[in-house]
Amino acid sequence: MICRNFANWGSMENGISRRVFISAGALVAASAGSLLTARPALAFSLNDLDAWVSRTEGKYINVDGAYGAQCWDLWEAYCRDLVGVSHVSTQLSPNPGYASALWDGYSGNGASLYFDSVPSTATPIKGDVAIWQYGTGSYPYSHVAIVLADAGTNLYVFSQNSSPSLPGNPYPGVSTGPCVRQYLTKSGLAGYLRPRTLNGGAPSSDTNLSRLVMSDTNGRLSMKEGHLYAGWTLVANQSRSFSIAGSRLGVVTSTGVATIKDGPVNAAWVDVADQAQSIVVTTNRIGILRSNGELWVKEGAVNALWVVVASMVTDFSMDGNRIGVITQGKAEVKEGSLGAPWVTEVTGSSRIQVNGNRIAVLQTSGSLLVKEGDLYAGWVTQLSGVSQFHLAGNRIAAISGGVVSVKEGSLYSTWSNQTTGALEVRVTQNRLSVVGTDGKLFAKDGSLGATWVDLSTGARSVALAN
Numbered sequence: 001m002i003c004r005n006f007a008n009w010g011s012m013e014n015g016i017s018r019r020v021f022i023s024a025g026a027l028v029a030a031s032a033g034s035l036l037t038a039r040p041a042l043a044f045s046l047n048d049l050d051a052w053v054s055r056t057e058g059k060y061i062n063v064d065g066a067y068g069a070q071c072w073d074l075w076e077a078y079c080r081d082l083v084g085v086s087h088v089s090t091q092l093s094p095n096p097g098y099a100s101a102l103w104d105g106y107s108g109n110g111a112s113l114y115f116d117s118v119p120s121t122a123t124p125i126k127g128d129v130a131i132w133q134y135g136t137g138s139y140p141y142s143h144v145a146i147v148l149a150d151a152g153t154n155l156y157v158f159s160q161n162s163s164p165s166l167p168g169n170p171y172p173g174v175s176t177g178p179c180v181r182q183y184l185t186k187s188g189l190a191g192y193l194r195p196r197t198l199n200g201g202a203p204s205s206d207t208n209l210s211r212l213v214m215s216d217t218n219g220r221l222s223m224k225e226g227h228l229y230a231g232w233t234l235v236a237n238q239s240r241s242f243s244i245a246g247s248r249l250g251v252v253t254s255t256g257v258a259t260i261k262d263g264p265v266n267a268a269w270v271d272v273a274d275q276a277q278s279i280v281v282t283t284n285r286i287g288i289l290r291s292n293g294e295l296w297v298k299e300g301a302v303n304a305l306w307v308v309v310a311s312m313v314t315d316f317s318m319d320g321n322r323i324g325v326i327t328q329g330k331a332e333v334k335e336g337s338l339g340a341p342w343v344t345e346v347t348g349s350s351r352i353q354v355n356g357n358r359i360a361v362l363q364t365s366g367s368l369l370v371k372e373g374d375l376y377a378g379w380v381t382q383l384s385g386v387s388q389f390h391l392a393g394n395r396i397a398a399i400s401g402g403v404v405s406v407k408e409g410s411l412y413s414t415w416s417n418q419t420t421g422a423l424e425v426r427v428t429q430n431r432l433s434v435v436g437t438d439g440k441l442f443a444k445d446g447s448l449g450a451t452w453v454d455l456s457t458g459a460r461s462v463a464l465a466n
């Protein structure tokens, strides 16, 4: 059997396709690139899968109404009908719009909430989604299909646009064969996405909210929750300072009122102080730097009493039961109760951050110092010429000469240069965000090698919460 599809010729022998009939049909219409959407179906069985294959077999599925009945359309139908999600983005990839982007963008496109990632060397199971790389000999424009069985060097799959066109094809010359069961080679395979909802599992709930709050150049605050493709919600029309931790958001308005909301994005604001300059919230504490240089902290309920913990403060940070301050160029930290004694860490300092058992201090000289362990641990000089820095978990991020460098692991790990022209960097253990000097906000989820996602223009500052 020989079939022509655009510039590609495919040949099949013994039912095994060596070059398949994949063409630009792997492209996804722009309209399909809208936001990831959870669907009502949240668990399915192999019987459900069999029934779905039976009723879908032989059909030409064109979910997005573009490029005919492609391999992607069958993936999207599988996601919507059984897995419980739709609109996984195909834009996070060196080859945006192609099926391989579902794999390339796994850590940032929302697929990780619904699928486990399984390497191509592993043995697939029925219900896995097989994805082939872009630019391989077998599938030059990449491919996606549903695994029905492992077959050694081949896969037995349910697949569309990968077999000869048949009489009655509604998209002749655009896409080829309908949804069929067939054998396809594993050559060029990128890997498998294994649905979490198969056999009674549940999608990964965003128990960590993964909130990202952005201030624009007018101080307006917008927030997104979950993956990077989630939509923005406007949360405040103006702000002087803001901070997030877990489900808590603290804002100092342009008139110096400190206000807090805890819980869902539409929770009510509770004003907690006036004459405020800046705010830091943790899940259990609220700290306000007042315009007179006093640091007020409260612990527990939002209406707990304030404790004045320091004066002449120019910068401060809180995490867990630690508070760090800069007072007259001196970096001091206390650990434990709000009344615990201050320990002087170093002098000649301008900024401080406490995070877990790490303390980071930016010296007026531009040197970034970080220590790990107790309050008396030794400093490890990280970088010079630093304009801004941020720590979370085992990650340290810093900007020096506009270059964003990030390290993870020990204090002695090597730096990974991430981007240039940066104004601000923020990290969590799983996320990295950068505001450029041009006001562009971009971020990545997962490893430091993940692909950047453009999030906004006109940005000034960002806060991240796990």
Ligand SMILES: [Ca+2]
Pocket (backbone or CB within 6 Å): 061, 062, 063, 064, 065, 066, 067, 068, 069, 070, 073
């Ligand atoms: Ca289509």
